[in-house]
Amino acid sequence: MPRFANLHFPSKGLLRHRLTPGFFTSQPDYLVLLSLSALVGAVAGLIVSLFEAAIHLFTNERLHYFDSWGLPPGVTALLVILAGALFAAVGFLATAKLAPETSGSGIPHVEGALDGLHDIRWWRVLPVKFFAGTLTLSSGMVLGREGPSVQIGGAVGRMFAGLASKYPYAPHVLTASGAAAGLAAAFNAPLAGILFIIEEMRPQFRYNFTSFKCVTLASLMATIVLRYFHGQDAVMDIPTFKVPPLESLWLFLLLGAIFGVVGISFNRWVLKCTAFFKRYHRNNLLRVASTGALLGGLFALFQLYLPSISGGGIALITDFVREPMAWGLMVLVFLVRIVATLGCFSSGAPGGVFAPMLALGTLLGLAYGTVAAGLFPSLVAEPGVYAVAGMGALFAATVRAPVTGIILVVEMTDNYQLIMPLLMTILGATFIAQAFGGSPLYSALLQQSLSTNAETKAPEAKEAEQPKAAEAVTPAEGAATPVASAAAKGE
Secondary structure, three states: OOOOOOOOOOOOOOOOOOEOOOOOOOHHHHHHHHHHHHHHHHHHHHHHHHHHHHHHHHHHHHHHHHHHHOOOHHHHHHHHHHHHHHHHHHHHHHHHHHOHHHOOOOHHHHHHHHOOOOOOOHHHHHHHHHHHHHHHHOOOOOOEOHHHHHHHHHHHHHHHHHHHOOOOOHHHHHHHHHHHHHHHHHHOOHHHHHHHHHHHOOOOOOEOHHHHHHHHHHHHHHHHHHHHHHOOOOOOOOOOOOOOOHHHHHHHHHHHHHHHHHHHHHHHHHHHHHHHHHHHHOOOHHHHHHHHHHHHHHHHHHHHHOHHHOOOOHHHHHHHHHOOOOHHHHHHHHHHHHHHHHHHHHOOOOOEOHHHHHHHHHHHHHHHHHHHHHHOOOOOOOOHHHHHHHHHHHHHHHHOOHHHHHHHHHHHHOOHHHHHHHHHHHHHHHHHHHHOOOOOHHHHHHHHHHHHHHHHHHHHHHHHHHHHHHHHHOOOOOOOOHHHHHHHOOO
């Protein structure tokens, strides 16, 4: 094993991507970290599997618990809506009171921890993210469980880092391994979990072959555990499409350009809405709980009467790809869901935006494919191909991880033959997003969080300095002040 070079981990400041020669000083160190990474992956896969099962259980119980009471349908519907409001209010309140760092997806928090800007209080993050996330997501809000799964995995990695306290770089490696395992288990996509750490978190992740092995092993173990409980089928049960003709690739490039513009706008609105909710909440627990109750009740209502604009969106993707609506209706659902996604994700709820983004990409991509099929019937045989391309395009334009977007979509849909159109669409979206100066979503959220914390601490620091300054100019007890001295001298 190569011996560890002098690699300094600064405590502050965003780090740049680097290639490091080695992490560990001996063969036993190497084996210990690999063994712990495998353990982290297995435990993260188990917790994420339980997280998914808990969300389904609570959602089903909330929707059907009151059916056996024999109440009028209107009263039953009202109780279901009130239960959704209560679930979300408790989830928001627990997050704000017990572990504020678990608000949102949690991915920026993991990135900050990898960069030495945050510490992961795993003993709080794990239970709060699990239970508060379960309650909030089961209320019907437009949120995904994939971002929370990444934070849960990162917290598992930090928990097991305590077993390797003599290795100073174990927390970093195991946190990254746990985060990859969380995403792999959430999407049943091991390659996407690995690539997400290497590509999206490239400014924070200390890359070498040993750390890469740890991340890969953790993702593998998490996927094995998940498939043991849920089987080996892809997450989305959609048709397997034929490869579109080469002459149609320009249509995918145009679709990517559209998604590049949409992705930039989406990111900017997420940042604006997040800032608005932070200004509104101002750490007031009553406002936080009332926001959760309002959103939970509203989307519980939608779940009963307009299910296409509630929930994370995985079921919506399957339904729309199998039975598309008219393109105008799909655009309308897209517009409504984009507003719903912005409101739910930016509110501080302990939920993610992965699945809602995939649903948005599906809706707009499928609407585009339907129009293209009418205009160019010889080039577009199956509009559903554009739905698959749209999933990856919006992900790439917002998260700015094109390779991860491609692999994630093909693993989730089992459409590996669509690599070429996905490449065209995703690269088009990425190039447009970069050309117009868009920032990656999670990096921008991390920067916004750091700026907000700095602004919050600045007034507190000034208030703390004021008494010290007053003490410095206040004379000691019994000492003569200049005015008193002058009076004593008759001046």
